[in-house]
Amino acid sequence: MAQTLSVSDAVELAVVERSGFIESRHAGAAIVLDPEGTPVLTLGGVDQPILPRSSLKPLQALACVTAGAALEDERLVLATGSHSGTDRHVAIVRDILDAAGVEESALGCPPAWPGDSATRDELIRELGQPDRLRMNCSGKHAAMLLACRASGWDTDGYLDPSHPLQLHIREVVERLTGAKTLATAVDGCGAPVYAMPLSALARAIHRIGTSSERSPFALHRSAGLLVQAVRAHPWAIDGPGRADTIAIESLGVFAKGGAEGVMVMVAPDGTTVALKILDGSGRAATVIALTLLVRIGALAAADVAQTLTRLPLTISGGGQDVGSIRPTV
């Protein structure tokens, strides 16, 4: 059976401290590429395969664009986002569906409650139900439907790994990672997701994060526009008060978390981090990535320290702060 790194290939990346006692630890693998794309730091088995989950979205969004989906600005960010389902996010997903000329029912992602708790509570008070638009991946799915329309592909069956859209996405993924995909899995939202070495994911994200919108290559131009759009609209890729949004708006990084403890991040100078927490927890992923970027000199320690105060890293005891989740990299 195909599988991710073993426990013995993982190294400690963060600890959870309560009243001065380290009670839990997160292990995994992490890789840092310098602005030229050369690995400058590796921790754990970075050449072992992982499922990138939503950290694959920038690659999937670019493939939708190269398949003809006309996506710019906030619509492009929603295509690459794991949004928190606020009304503002959902309005943009509707715009993409309108542009595709399809109904909400065409979305292949399952119905879900929004991740944003205020929005969820409002829906509960209004006796609302989970729906497909509120699901965090609905922007990606709307973009996939738009790409199908632009390329003349049937929107039925667009999530099948052998559908022309998914074959095209896989080709773009392999071009950007420079590696053959190692296995195909069904992501939480129903879309195909591909296993790849963590180092290959880092390579692809580095290419995207350092692309210019003035590149002679269409894929690179699109990548440059995507990163520019994410930095211009950080609220859209995640949500108010959430980790990717906070990291992007306060530090100008490109950041995209994925389920099961995956994180990719590109500093303004092009330094790139990719990491996988082996146990699948995301609670330490952002702080580990930011700390690695400080360690390598790509972000200023004081700026990151300021950002960390906005992340949910404190450990509570009786309503008081009694500890923290802290990186050990």
Next chain:
Amino acid sequence: MAQTLSVSDAVELAVVERSGFIESRHAGAAIVLDPEGTPVLTLGGVDQPILPRSSLKPLQALACVTAGAALEDERLVLATGSHSGTDRHVAIVRDILDAAGVEESALGCPPAWPGDSATRDELIRELGQPDRLRMNCSGKHAAMLLACRASGWDTDGYLDPSHPLQLHIREVVERLTGAKTLATAVDGCGAPVYAMPLSALARAIHRIGTSSERSPFALHRSAGLLVQAVRAHPWAIDGPGRADTIAIESLGVFAKGGAEGVMVMVAPDGTTVALKILDGSGRAATVIALTLLVRIGALAAADVAQTLTRLPLTISGGGQDVGSIRPTV
């Protein structure tokens, strides 16, 4: 700084599989004692310290009883439970507070939403707010207040580690574990919690789980009554549809999970498991404990297989089951 086992002391206990790809792993330590209390299986660093978190509650509840708190049946279960905050749970906590002659405001645990989602949603529709009674540890806190009243101790400051109640609890903890506590931390609810080797926690839980209500020793009689009460009222220790409740009602075990991946379980024959998932996740804790009890012959494989269908172990992709959380012990 005092700390739990290291990454290199932890061994794989479970994996998360999606579409045939193992994408995450949980490592930790586990120990199994036979009905006589002799260790018969150890995995990882079982003599390293852990914070037992809510798996300490059976010991704390017994200390409240030996301090004079008159607790029986469902009240005794609430004293040792991490309840899901339904109206039925809260009514019993109120009964304990009434018996102590104190108001809800005397509870030292912080306000919280109930863990039971239907109850939470109903509160949100009624524009309710988090409160102390709904907090999962409110039964333990009510029992502590009742113990203070019974012993003539001030209820103010009952969470201070130097308060007579907490000194008494610590003494009972050390008697049951047979070990000096290694560090004192503030638990999520504000109560003191003590670091101890995982093997010492297992020893204490084995003593409790094999005690008879007809023992010549008062502490053992109380322990026998506690375990009997938990088996008679499994809904009260956790909540409808939740893991400890399901395991107890379907298999007759005594089970008590704790935050950050701790689990203790005693089979009807007295075989005892204690485990700590190093990363703090509880999603695989119950299935690992049950699997160890099957492996050692204390539970029937077919019975456990039936119970596992009721636990949230399936991995979803597009609303379909595409994998599972499965033990590797």
